[in-house]
Amino acid sequence: MDHKDAIAATMTALADPTRRDIIDRLRSGPLPVGAIAKTMPVSRPAVSQHLRVLSDAGLLSVTPSGNRRLYAIAPDGVDALRRYLDALWDDALAAFQRAAQEQAKGKPDD
Amino acid sequence: MDHKDAIAATMTALADPTRRDIIDRLRSGPLPVGAIAKTMPVSRPAVSQHLRVLSDAGLLSVTPSGNRRLYAIAPDGVDALRRYLDALWDDALAAFQRAAQEQAKGKPDD
């Protein structure tokens, strides 16, 4: 998977409110599918599908434990998106300051 | 707008590839609608609609300049999402280390 595509997949994964709910459930630690679905308004297969999307995006890791499958937040996946936003923030700030400078130079007597 | 909703809107706004393309066009500085649309494979109204979504999410600022409207990346909007991911990353790391500790304690003779 390309780096640009990875960002796209991660962003799309986090865009859905139900998936962000799932992420919130996993903030305190790994959980099996059933435990997640029990506290959510959607069916278990729906949760399973969401977990697939989140895993494909690299946001979750899966560790089969006997009968169950424990899902956990993958710090690396979150970090990738974090770095993208850091770069975007740097560019935005630089462009902002440049625009402010040009306006001060272009219109000195406002 | 609630803080949670703001994150949701920002995430949804950045989930679309065309909107991320627009953001990329604005990395070097503010641009009017027409200039953006000219370098993109979609029509100007489509760009206009995307700019609306991005603005509503707080990711862009608009400054009317005579006939045109200059769109620029809003550093504050990006920063809000950045902080959300930072918090998520912190929680993920803490949960990760806690899980590693519990496994080391629970299964000492693996």
Place this chain on the structure above:
DNA sequence: ACAAATGGTAAGCGATAACTTACGGTAAGT
């Protein structure tokens, strides 16, 4: 005053995505 340029909005269409029910497959308990 008229014409051209810039851009936001409405209506309609096609594709995608999230959900449900139904099913199959593997691991654990009795």
Place this chain on the structure above:
DNA sequence: ACTTACCGTAAGTTATCGCTTACCATTTGT
């Protein structure tokens, strides 16, 4: 061995979203 629990996948439906064309408002230029 059989039954129960846990979970992923398939098929089908519905709602949402992104796009286009058409239209209107405002501003600039002649």
